[in-house]
Amino acid sequence: MFKSVLEGSAAAPDMMVMVNGVETPAWNGETVASILLRVPNVGRTSPVSGKPRLPYCQMGVCFDCLAVVDGIASTQGCLVAVRPGMRIDIQRGPREIAR
Amino acid sequence: MDADIIIIGAGVVGAALAYGIAKKGHKVIVLDGKDRDLRAARANFGLVWVQGKGSDTPAYTELTLQSSDLWPTFRQELAEAAGSRVDYSRRGGLAFCLSEADYQAREALLERTHNRQRQAYTEMLGRHALERMLPAVTLGNAVVGASYCELDGHTNPLQLYAALLAAVSTLGSQVRFRTPVTAIKPMSGGFEVDTLQGGVRARRVIVAAGLATPGLTDPLGLVVPLYAERGQILVTERLAPMLPLPASGLRQTSEGTMMIGATNEKAFDTGVTIQSAIKLAHRAQRIIPALGSVRLVRQWSGLRVLSPDKAPIYAESTRHAGLFAAVCHSGVTLAAAHAAIVGPAMAEGQLPQNLAAFSNGRFDVQKCA
Numbered sequence A: 001m002f003k004s005v006l007e008g009s010a011a012a013p014d015m016m017v018m019v020n021g022v023e024t025p026a027w028n029g030e031t032v033a034s035i036l037l038r039v040p041n042v043g044r045t046s047p048v049s050g051k052p053r054l055p056y057c058q059m060g061v062c063f064d065c066l067a068v069v070d071g072i073a074s075t076q077g078c079l080v081a082v083r084p085g086m087r088i089d090i091q092r093g094p095r096e097i098a099r
Numbered sequence B: 001m002d003a004d005i006i007i008i009g010a011g012v013v014g015a016a017l018a019y020g021i022a023k024k025g026h027k028v029i030v031l032d033g034k035d036r037d038l039r040a041a042r043a044n045f046g047l048v049w050v051q052g053k054g055s056d057t058p059a060y061t062e063l064t065l066q067s068s069d070l071w072p073t074f075r076q077e078l079a080e081a082a083g084s085r086v087d088y089s090r091r092g093g094l095a096f097c098l099s100e101a102d103y104q105a106r107e108a109l110l111e112r113t114h115n116r117q118r119q120a121y122t123e124m125l126g127r128h129a130l131e132r133m134l135p136a137v138t139l140g141n142a143v144v145g146a147s148y149c150e151l152d153g154h155t156n157p158l159q160l161y162a163a164l165l166a167a168v169s170t171l172g173s174q175v176r177f178r179t180p181v182t183a184i185k186p187m188s189g190g191f192e193v194d195t196l197q198g199g200v201r202a203r204r205v206i207v208a209a210g211l212a213t214p215g216l217t218d219p220l221g222l223v224v225p226l227y228a229e230r231g232q233i234l235v236t237e238r239l240a241p242m243l244p245l246p247a248s249g250l251r252q253t254s255e256g257t258m259m260i261g262a263t264n265e266k267a268f269d270t271g272v273t274i275q276s277a278i279k280l281a282h283r284a285q286r287i288i289p290a291l292g293s294v295r296l297v298r299q300w301s302g303l304r305v306l307s308p309d310k311a312p313i314y315a316e317s318t319r320h321a322g323l324f325a326a327v328c329h330s331g332v333t334l335a336a337a338h339a340a341i342v343g344p345a346m347a348e349g350q351l352p353q354n355l356a357a358f359s360n361g362r363f364d365v366q367k368c369a
Helices: A032-038 B012-023 B058-082 B100-114 B127-133 B157-170 B210-220 B274-287 B289-293 B335-347 B353-358
Strands: A015-019 A022-026 A066-069 A072-076 A087-089 B003-008 B028-031 B093-097 B122-126 B145-149 B153-155 B174-176 B181-187 B190-195 B198-207 B227-238 B250-252 B257-260 B296-306 B313-316 B323-327
Touching: A032 A066, A032 A087, B003 B012, B003 B190, B003 B335, B012 B028, B012 B058, B012 B157, B012 B323, B012 B335, B028 B198, B058 B153, B058 B157, B058 B335, B058 B353, B093 B100, B100 B122, B100 B145, B122 B127, B127 B145, B153 B157, B157 B174, B181 B198, B181 B210, B198 B210, B198 B335, B210 B296, B210 B323, B227 B274, B257 B274, B274 B289, B274 B296, B313 B335, B313 B353, B323 B335, B335 B353
Parallel strands: A015 A087, B003 B028, B003 B198, B028 B174, B198 B323
Antiparallel strands: A015 A022, A066 A072, A066 A087, B093 B145, B122 B145, B181 B190, B190 B198, B227 B257, B227 B296, B250 B257, B313 B323
């Protein structure tokens, strides 16, 4: 996994977010995709092949950074900045929409 | 001669004809235009559709039925020849009716078509029957019912198109991309087709160039009347399976995306508009309100290739035997018939009697006062 350049530096985390239920430090300006790249087992699985995926394009095109963010599935992680207390959960398979 | 047959246009029509002809052992050269030419084959919705087709042209209904029945075998053989996947399912199809008036108009249209059909295969379903058929969906209040045709199906049109092009090459024929044709010249024993990359010769020529067809055939006296109609389509993110069968204007692909289509517009470019996106999204939401929370990922448009009566044109030049035109709107539905029937017939130089109804001559009627 990647490591943030700010991890272990003098810059204290700006906030805590919940990643798969675990409190995780995060910094202002960081995207959800960045979290997916540095925390194990949050990357989605493809609804077509079932294979694991991680963020790729970082610009809203490839859809490989989808995650469940604050309960909303299929959120494009690279387009969303972290907020204090945000819940980020792994998305397995396609989004289920309410009936 | 460079080939037995030259096909001008490597869209889904030209590619299906080429595949069918190459399968019979003829050598085909398919000449395709520039990358930015109009490409209906890349904008298609993907229905393999029977209901409502040819309500005013019985021969078109018959050909559609035939192609729909040929599709399962066609798909299987094509996937094997190309060595690639072509998603296809045939569990019937729906056309939703969003008002009583809509429902009655649909019923009347089907009755009119039924009068001439071999058998009744389309029925009207009320809301309750529809709900039983779609257990994973909560229908909007506007949905009165739907027409249901057990013969309808759907495919992935891009997989179909790629497989056709691959199979043509596998069968020893050739597709030449970025080889725009400038003129067709009759010569003794065949034709010379001028392209920006030089001339190509063959005994027979089929023009399957969609809306660009008249520009190539009209100068030789083979007049092919066509007009364009723009259709815009939306596609959503991937969703858990909810629609087990396709509907006119709403289908869920095997990957889970929801395709929403299509508009009918008088426009001559392949642009997209916000007004049409709103119209399409609104209708989809009236059918399935939960779609309101779903993200759209893409919007595109294509130009339909339509003849004055909307049925295909399969014609041979009366002045230059061996010069054919093959143009239609339903290139996906008719792909199986193009490969099995129309292509081989043109390759043999003889359009059979049951395709006579599709001649361009049907439009040559004097206008009366």
